[in-house]
Amino acid sequence: MASSKDPIIVVGAGVIGLSVATLLQSCYRDAPITIIAAETPTTPSPSADYASMWAGAHYRPVPGSTPQLKQEAQMALRTAERMERIADESPEAGVAFSMGVEYLEDPPKEVAGLKTGDVYASPNDGFRVLDQTELPAGAKWGCEYRAYCVNVQPYCRWLLDRFISKGGQVILHRLSSAADAFDFARQRGLGRVKTVVNCSGRNFDQDPKVKIIRGQTVLVKQQYDKTVTRQNRDGSWAFLIPRPRGGGTIVGGTKEIGDPETHPRPETRQKLLQQAVDAYPDFVDSVDKFKILKDNVGRRPWREGGFRIETEFISPERRIVHGYGAGGRGYELSWGTAERVVELVNASPAAKPRL
Numbered sequence: 419m420a421s422s423k424d425p426i427i428v429v430g431a432g433v434i435g436l437s438v439a440t441l442l443q444s445c446y447r448d449a450p451i452t453i454i455a456a457e458t459p460t461t462p463s464p465s466a467d468y469a470s471m472w473a474g475a476h477y478r479p480v481p482g483s484t485p486q487l488k489q490e491a492q493m494a495l496r497t498a499e500r501m502e503r504i505a506d507e508s509p510e511a512g513v514a515f516s517m518g519v520e521y522l523e524d525p526p527k528e529v530a531g532l533k534t535g536d537v538y539a540s541p542n543d544g545f546r547v548l549d550q551t552e553l554p555a556g557a558k559w560g561c562e563y564r565a566y567c568v569n570v571q572p573y574c575r576w577l578l579d580r581f582i583s584k585g586g587q588v589i590l591h592r593l594s595s596a597a598d599a600f601d602f603a604r605q606r607g608l609g610r611v612k613t614v615v616n617c618s619g620r621n622f623d624q625d626p627k628v629k630i631i632r633g634q635t636v637l638v639k640q641q642y643d644k645t646v647t648r649q650n651r652d653g654s655w656a657f658l659i660p661r662p663r664g665g666g667t668i669v670g671g672t673k674e675i676g677d678p679e680t681h682p683r684p685e686t687r688q689k690l691l692q693q694a695v696d697a698y699p700d701f702v703d704s705v706d707k708f709k710i711l712k713d714n715v716g717r718r719p720w721r722e723g724g725f726r727i728e729t730e731f732i733s734p735e736r737r738i739v740h741g742y743g744a745g746g747r748g749y750e751l752s753w754g755t756a757e758r759v760v761e762l763v764n765a766s767p768a769a770k771p772r773l
């Protein structure tokens with residue numbers, strides 16, 4: 419049986435792995451926690467596969483009545499609570515709250531029942547359904563509420579630095595599977611590992627339910643003061659995500675299922691900038707006025723049916739706790755996911771930690 423002093427391995431240093439490792443560290447004070455990852459927030463040129471480096475990232479709730487969406491809504495609320503604390507106590511982390519605005523051309527039935535005053539993004543989020551007179555041309559529904567944005571690279575770096583400063587270890591290494599971490603840990607003298615937490619994003623492409631969703635965005639120097647999202651009737655999106663602490667604004671973005679292209683497409687950049695000018699002329703009113711800092715391409719690790727958060731025993735003494743497949747919601751679900759993963763680590767047959 420595992421004990422609360424047994425070493426724990428977390429595979430992956432994306433926003434999920436870093437959040438899980440942070441929470442494990444605060445629960446298992448006597449256990450050595452090690453992150454093994456192919457890429458970390460200090461990797462100089464992260465690949466498109468390291469999704470956390472390419473996210474917007476903002477919090478935009480996805481209302482719905484399916485068990486998956488209900489569960490995600492709970493995880494999003496838990497995450498928002500913790501992000502509020504981070505924004506207050508550690509402004510250097512790069513999390514900040516501002517107004518979130520949405521305009522939908524073809525609103526799904528899930529939003530039709532929403533009323534001003536409902537809890538949408540968090541309690542006291544000031545949720546308000548916009549009046550028809552406030553909607554831009556073409557939009558049928560809109561709302562505003564208090565949301566947060568994350569400046570993703572500094573935020574992940576902040577999580578990593580805190581993890582290391584509290585005694586966490588990080589090993590840069592590409593594994594062939596989550597199970598491979600047990601033998602790797604033995605070879606590296608990390609002790610007898612009984613628990614590996616798999617936050618590898620896509621589970622080594624060994625789960626047939628996992629697919630990539632390509633996302634291309636543009637980072638511009640101009641700083642917007644709120645995060646706005648417009649979903650068009652043709653399924654395309656125009657969003658602006660200001661990056662806290664003067665990090666510019668993300669102009670986005672695409673959601674291209676299964677598209678393997680890792681380079682930015684110039685025609686996509688042009689289209690995104692034009693869409694932004696059309697939808698938000700109060701931000702920048704012509705494409706040639708954008709001060710472009712960077713084109714971004716990332717692959718969202720999407721899993722049909724949702725995140726996999728469950729325990730798999732590969733032998734009586736070795737278990738893998740999975741936490742992968744966040745799709746386009748890894749930041750806004752991160753702390754809620756970490757709590758669930760830690761609950762699984764705490765669960766039988768492992769001994770309870772000293773909390």
Ligand SMILES: Cc1cc2nc3c(=O)[nH]c(=O)nc-3n(C[C@H](O)[C@H](O)[C@H](O)COP(=O)(O)OP(=O)(O)OC[C@H]3O[C@@H](n4cnc5c(N)ncnc54)[C@H](O)[C@@H]3O)c2cc1C
Pocket residue numbers: 429430431432433434435454455456457458467468469470471472473474475476477591592593594595617618619620622632633634635671715716717718719741742743744745746747748749750751
């Ligand atoms: C354009 C774009 C916009 C987005 N916007 C938002 C947003 O606004 N809000 C939001 O919440 N989310 C957003 N996302 C989604 C978010 O980025 C992902 O959900 C999140 O980053 C997933 O985190 P992760 O830790 O699961 O995976 P990743 O960040 O992909 O991390 C995986 C980790 O596992 C490691 N790993 C993988 N394979 C191996 C291996 N073989 N051996 C060792 N280590 C391995 C990697 O090196 C890495 O450290 C966006 C994504 C994109 C691309």
